[in-house]
Amino acid sequence: xxxxxxxxxxxxxxxxxxxxxxxxxxxxxxxxxxxxxxxxxxxxxxxxxxxxxxxxxxxxxxxxxxxxxxxxxxxxxxxxxxxxxxxxxxxxxxxxxxxxxxxxxxxxxxxxxxxxxxxxxxxxxxxxxxxxxxxxxxxxxxxxxxxxxx
Amino acid sequence: xxxxxxxxxxxxxxxxxxxxxxxxxxxxxxxxxxxxxxxxxxxxxxxxxxxxxxxxxxxxxxxxxxxxxxxxxxxxxxxxxxxxxxxxxxxxxxxxxxxxxxxxxxxxxxxxxxxxxxxxxxxxxxxxxxxx
Numbered sequence: 526x527x528x529x530x531x532x533x534x535x536x537x538x539x540x541x542x543x544x545x546x547x548x549x550x551x552x553x554x555x556x557x558x559x560x561x562x563x564x565x566x567x568x569x570x571x572x573x574x575x576x577x578x579x580x581x582x583x584x585x586x587x588x589x590x591x592x593x594x595x596x597x598x599x600x601x602x603x604x605x606x607x608x609x610x611x612x613x614x615x616x617x618x619x620x621x622x623x624x625x626x627x628x629x630x631x632x633x634x635x636x637x638x639x640x641x642x643x644x645x646x647x648x649x650x651x652x653x654x655x656x657x658x659x660x661x662x663x664x665x666x667x668x669x670x671x672x673x674x675x
Numbered sequence: 676x677x678x679x680x681x682x683x684x685x686x687x688x689x690x691x692x693x694x695x696x697x698x699x700x701x702x703x704x705x706x707x708x709x710x711x712x713x714x715x716x717x718x719x720x721x722x723x724x725x726x727x728x729x730x731x732x733x734x735x736x737x738x739x740x741x742x743x744x745x746x747x748x749x750x751x752x753x754x755x756x757x758x759x760x761x762x763x764x765x766x767x768x769x770x771x772x773x774x775x776x777x778x779x780x781x782x783x784x785x786x787x788x789x790x791x792x793x794x795x796x797x798x799x800x801x802x803x804x805x806x807x
Contacts, residue, residue: 526678526789526804587785609772611787636787636806638770640757653735653759655768657676657789657806672676674768674789 528672531656532564536571536594538666541580550589551582557594560666567648569598588612590637602645608669610637610660625664635660639671678804681788682714686721686742687798700737701730707742710798717780719746728760736760738769750777756790767792771803 537558544552555578560571576594583589590610597603613619614633621628637658641651658671687709694702705728710721724742731737738758745751758769769790773783790801 526676526791528676585781585784611785613785634785638787638789653733653761653766655759655770655789657787659676 527675528657529675530564531654531671531673532562532567534560534562534571534596534658534669534671536560536576536666536669538578547581549581550584553580553582554578555580557592557666560594562596564671566650567598569596569602571595572597572603586613592637592639598645598648600645600647602643602648604641604643604645604648604651606639606641608637608639608658610635610658612660612662622662627664628662630659630661633662635662635667637669639669677807678789679807680714681786681803681805682712682717684710684712684721684790684801684803685798686710686726686801688726697729699729700732703728703730707740707798710742712744714803716782717746717752719744721745722751724754734761734763740769746777746780748779750775750780752777752780752783758790758792760792762794767794767799769801769803771801 537560539556539558541553541555557576558573572595579591581589592608594606596606612635618632639656639658643651655674656671658669661668686707689706689708692704705726707724722743722745726738726740729737740756742754744754753774756769756771760767771788771790775783787806788803790803792799792801
């Protein structure tokens, strides 16, 4: 698998909203309050209005992530990002994350698959890109290192 | 990014069902009649499914596939992928996901994967790697 760095995306999050037990697991939504992204070909900020992560804790202990965020490049282009992901690990690691402690991201599996939509000509290459990301859950919000699949 | 091989998946397809121009582009459905998959941890056959392919105005295809896999020890695996095929740029990449109830293959429920596709006369071949 050949990849190259697309961007490092940092999002800041507000207090999660616990929806509770739903038919497929336990649902939590996490509003995204802002953030920034930077890579060799694009950089900018995360818009808070329509950005959030919809989390579903499955019965098998795997957390499914379903993130939507609007990005704004430094030259004014808007990008709609959606990403599906999975997070799981040893119980003690997941508990430490829940307490907001700093945990080595190598200690758990946190991977996502972002897709992008834009009409901004400078970023049109994003429309047909398959990407994969490794996540690092921090107390203030996750950091995603997103690689383009070549 | 680190990855390791998961399987090589060969699909055989039947005649395309051309739905035609829809609000999202030109939709064609490729019935999948069979195939096989093989990797170090699992192997078996493809029972069937289809790929819903939407052609955009710029000549790229968005893929949306669902198939059922049967392992050689009779476990069933529900596999889906979305992907992009852009022949002008030789870009044919997918994001497979798996669901199974078989304990032996439960690791598939917990992983994300990427696929590199190749078009062949008798159907596409996907080299699928697990994202580590």
